[in-house]
Amino acid sequence: MTPEPSRRDAVRAAAASVIPAALADLGTLVRIPSVAWPAFDQTQVARSAEAVAALFRDLDFFDRVEVATAAIPGTDEHGQPAVLATRAARNGRPTVLLYAHHDVQPAGDEALWDSPPFEPTVRDGRLYGRGAADDKAGVMAHVAALRAVIEALGRDVDLGVAVFIEGEEEYGSRSFGQFLSDNADALRADAIVVADSGNWDERTPALTVSLRGNARFTLRVRTLDHASHSGMFGGAVPDAMLATVKLLSTLWDDDGAVAVAGMTARDAATPDYSEQTLRAEAGLPDGVSPIGRGPILSRMWNQPSITITGIDATSVAAASNTLAPETSVVISARVAPGQSAQEAYAAMQAHLRAHAPFGAELTFSDVDLGDGFLVDTGGWAVADVRTAFEEGYGVPSVDVGVGGSIPFIADLVRQFPGAQILVTGVEDPHSRAHSPNESLHLDTFRHAVAAEALLLESLDARTV
Incomplete structure (x- = not known):
């Protein structure tokens, strides 16, 4: 169905008009330090949920x-507060579920920030602050797009809309699956917009069509x-650090590529992406070589990776002439799309046991698995969002993979197998999500709001 140009023009104009208020509201949300981790003030997460x-x-x-919560399976606890909103479809129109999350990462070392992390600050066309991009900008993209639709078309549209704004995505989405089950009827939709990913650059929109899993x-x-x-x-007795260093070194080959039998890669084409771009976006200095083999984006989107993200050992300050009896490390792997996280974890476990030096005793614990995601790009919702992207940004969109993981998408697929899932976002490669000086490119936000508002207009003009 071809939408009426007058409706599209009205929505586009309304999307531009709602931006100042949306940015002001985003600033208000950024000021709330809604960190879901138990070591932080949990009243701020509740405050954030109420504000949303x-x-x-x-x-x-x-x-x-x-505002609602759900039980955390296997415990006596409930998860963090989420926002649930529903509006029933009418006259054969589809229902769209809009997802984002209002919790944020901890600020980390505030000395590394150029401005206070929870004080929104505009510099050089970007809004800086923790959550300014990930993912309170996603929340506000939904709010602003709905404001634009209401302003242009009125409140009496036929489109069904459900909203799920999670409160613990940065803390593992522990109650996510239960929340979906508890509210399955309210959240059931024909299309799901997950506003928690990124764009090709600050000018070019992207639809995320693959995500790596995690183990x-x-x-x-x-x-x-x-x-x-x-x-x-x-010289006669192996200490735990010696065994750990030797063992961990077997996880990679000399190029830094994963050397674990049974961890697979996906064979898929990727856009051109230069080493120079990688250095600029990742902060890789001259003299330090990239790792892995094959096209750079394939290494990040389609191949597995393994990172040591934490280690418990004697500190430098407490070092003594002692053979340490044990060492613990956190191993974080990204799993290629198409391979289950359980299969990849089993491969790593088997590899580590087979390569344990000197008969070292290995113990595995705190296992967290999440499957990757591949989009079926043949659906009508994908066609609609690509059109909306091109109109909202003024340039065609790019299909991208993402090296990171959004494990809860697998939960969405299981709970709503018939829904078309559209993974979008407002971030760009310089947003520095999870890092000091996280920021939102303001023009990207404007375009993202316009694109989502135009998508909603398309859905309201469609019957299913």
Whole structure:
């Protein structure tokens, strides 16, 4: 169905008009330090949820808007507060589910920030602050797009809309699956827009069509019953650090590519992407070589990777002439799309056991697995979002893979197998999500709001 040009023009104009208020509201949300990790003030997460709920209530568009929680399976606890809003479809129109999350990463070392992390600051066309991009900008893209639709078309549209704004995505989405199950009827939709990814650059929109999975676990390496004097026994007795270093080195080959039998790669073409671009976007200095083999984007999108993200060992300050009996490390792997996280974890476990030096005792714990995601790009919703992207940004969109993981998308696929899932976002390669000086490119946000508003208009003109 070809939309009426007058409707599209009205939505596009309305999308431009709502930006100042949307950015002001985004600033208000950024000021709330909604870190879901237990070591932080949990009242701020609740405060954030209420602030987000108020934004959706003020639209006067939904049949209901509420703050809700769900149980964490296997525990007596509940997850963090999420916002749930619903509006029933009419006259054969589809329903769209809009997802984002209002919790944020911790600020980290505030000395590394050029401005306070929870004080929104505009510099050189970017809004800086924790959550300014990931993912309170995603929340506000949904709010602003709905404001534009209401302004242009009125509240009496036929499109069904459900909203799920999660409160613990950065803390592992522990109650996500249960929340979906508890609210399955309210959240069931024909298309799902997940506003938690990135764009090709600040000018070019992207639809994420593949995501790597994740397999994270803690490995303990033990070689001694107790610590011993390194001078008296060194050279005859293996300490845990020696065994750990030798063991971990077997995970990669000389190029830095994963060397674990059973971890697979996906064979798929990738766009051109230069080493110079990689250096600029990743902060890779001259003199330090990239790792892996094959096209650079294939290494990040379609091949597995393994990173040591934490280690428990004697600190430099407490170093003594001692053979340490045990060492623990956190191993974080990204799994190629198409391979299950469980299969990849089993391959790593088998590899580590087979390569344990000196008969070292290995213990595996704290296993966290999430499957990757591949989009079926043949659906009508994909066609609609590509059109909306091109109109909203003024340039054609790019299909991209993402090296990171969004494990909860596998939960969405399981709960709503018939829904078309559109992974979009407002970030660009310089947003520095999770890092000091996280920021949102303001023009990217303007284009993203216009594109989502135009997508909603397309859906409202469609029957299913």
